[in-house]
Amino acid sequence: MSVTLPMYLDHAATTPCDPRVVEAMLPYFTETFGNPGSRNHSYGWAAEKAVDTARKQVASIIGADPKEVIFTSGATESNNLAIKGAANMYAKKPAGNTGRGHIITAIHEHKAVLDPVKRLEKEGFDVTWLEPGADGLITRAMIENAIREDTILVTIMWANNEIGTINEIPEIGELCHEKNIVFHTDATQWVGKMPTDVKTDNIDLLSMSGHKIYGPKGVGALYVRRRRPRIRLSAIIEGGGQERGFRSGTLNVTGIVGLGKACELCAEERDSEQERLLALRQHLETRIENELEVVQVNGHRDRRLAHLTNISFGFVEGESLMMATKEIAMSSGSACTSASLEPSYVLKALGVGDDLAHSSLRISMGRWTTKEQVDYAADKIIGAVLKLRELSPLWDMHNEGIDITKIEWQAH
Template identity: 50%
Template structure:
C-alpha cells in the first residue's frame, strides 16, 4: 500500500494511520479540542475524561495494574530516554552499573553512551548468530551494583525476539530493574507487562497504525512503586514525569490503534507470517547465495532481513525505486556502512552491506509480495552480472 507505482515494504520504519484510527482522533482535533488541564470548565473536563479513557485503554491492553502506570510521550525515543535517564537519576545511589546488549536501538544505546560519559559503567553483552542474547552471559554480567537491565523485545532490523521474561527473572534475583524497548513488538505481538515481569516498557504509536508523535512509557507503580525524575519540567503533567500540554488526539489514536491491533492479533500474525515466508521462499528459491539473517523461530511475523552476496545493498536500493524497503534502522542516517546489528551476529561485512530489511503490514497483499520478490530477483541478477 502507498501508490500504484510504489510497493511499501517498510512497516518497521513506520505505518500508515489506519482509517479507523483517523476517525477516532478527528473529533479531538476539531470539537473536543480543549486543554485537558483546564478542568475548571466543561470543555477542559471533557478533554481530560477522553485523555484518561485513552490511558485506561492502553493500560488494559498492556496488562498494567493501574492507569497511573501509563505516561504518554512523543514516541519511543523520548520514552526510552525518560526511562534510562530517570533510573540513573533515581537509583544512582544504589549502584552505577547498567547491562544492555549490542543490538539495541540507538535510542537506548545513545543515552547509555551519555551515562557512560558521566561516570556510569555500561556492559554490552553480545548475541549469537541468531541475534539472541545468551542468558548465561547476561547472568554473568550482573553485579552487586547493577541497577538496570535494558533489553529490547524485538529487533527493528531483523525482527528477532529476545527472552525478556527470563531476563526479568535474573533481574529480580539481583534486585535490579528491567527496562524493555517494545516499540517493534506492541501491536504485532501479545505484550503483557505482568507476564514479562518488567518495570519499564516503551512503545511508539506510528509502529502500529497510529500517527507519529505519540508514544508511551509503562512504569511500574507497585512492588514497591517506581519513581523517576522528569526529563521535561514545567507544568507537572503526566504525573509530574512529562510536562507540556497533553497530545489528546494522539493519545486517543494510540488507544484506538492498540484496540484494533489486539482485536484480531492471532489472525493477523498468521497472515503476516505467511506473507513473510512467501517472500523469503520466492527469493531464496530463485537466487543463489541469498540468506535470511536472524532466528527463523524467534522473530516478528512480518519482518525479514536478507543478504545477497556479490552486490552492495545501497546499489540494490537505488535500483528499486518502485519498492519502499530499507537496509537497516530508519533512525540512523543513510550510509554505506555495514549494519552493526548484523555484524554483531557474525555476518561477514560484505554480506552485512548487501542486506535488505523487508517488513510487511496490515495493508500488504500477496500480489504485492510477489511483485516485490520478482523485482528484487531481477535487480540482484542484473547487478551480479555487471
C-alpha cells in the same frame, strides 16, 4: 497482476495511520479541543475523559493498570525517560562521581537506547555492552553472567527493529526481579503485534510508540510499574507536573486518542493479522531462497517477528540493488552517515561482513500488504539480483570455484 507503485514494504520504519484511528482523532482537533489540565470547565473535562479512555486502551494491550501509563512523544522519549530517569534515581553516588552504578545493555539496541546509555557512561555509570551471537539474541544466561553487585538497571529491547529477533524478555525480567534490579524493555517493535502482559512478563519499564502500530507519529507511552516493586524515576522534562510529574507538558490529546484507538485495533486484530503476515513472509522467503543462491536470512530463524525479514544477497552491490528496486520502499543494510554509507551496526553485531551487510534488505509487511504485492517484490528483487550478478566478475569467479576471500588484491 496489478499493483500500485511505489509500494510500501517498510512497516518497521513506520506504518500508515489506520483510517479508523484518524476518524477517532478528528473531533479532538476542532470540537473537543480543550486542555485536559483545565479542571474548571466542560472543554477540559471532555478532553480529560478522552485521555482517560486512551490510557485504558493502552494499559489494556500491555496488561497494565491505566495509572501506570505515562504518555510521551514517542519511544525515543520513553527510552530516555526510563533509562536516564531510573539510572539517576537508583544511582549509588551523586552526579559527578564515578562508580555511580552498573548498567547492562546490548550493542545492537536502537540508537534511542544506545545514546542515553552512552551519556550515562560519560556521567560516571559503568556499562556492560553485551554482544549477541550470530542469531542476534540476548538471553537470560548472558544477563546472568553480566550482573554485578552494583547493577542497577538492565535495558534490553523486546524485538529488534532491523532483524526482528525476539529476546528472552520474561526470563530476563524474572532474573532482574530476583536480584532487585530495575528492568526496562524497548518494546516499540513488539507491542501491538504480540501478546504482552507486563505483570507476568516481569517488566518494570516498557517503551512503545504510536507510529509503529498504525497510530500517529509524535506520541508514545512509557509503562512505569507501581507495585512490587514501585519504580521511581527522576523526570527529564519538568514543568506543569502533568503525568504525575514524570512528564510535564500539555497533553497531546489528538495523538493520545489516536494511540489509544490504535492499541484497541491491534488488540482486536492482532492474532489473525500475525497469522496472515507470517504466511506472507514465509512465501517471500521461500521464493527468494528457492530462486536465488547465496542468500542469507539474518538473525534467529524462528524467534522472529512475523512481518519482517532481513536478507543478505551475496555478490551484489548494495546500492545497485536498492536502485534496481527503487519503486519498492524497503530499508537497506547501510546507514547513511554524513560522509559515507556505513554497514548496519546491527548486522555487524551478528558477525555479518561489511559486503553482505551492504547488500542486505529489510522487508517489513503490514496491515494492507497483499500476496500480489509480495510476489511483485519477490520478482523485482530476484530479477535485480540475477541481473547484477550477470555483470559481476566476482560472481563469475565464485562460480569457477575461486574463494574470493583468499584473493590478495593489488592496487595500481
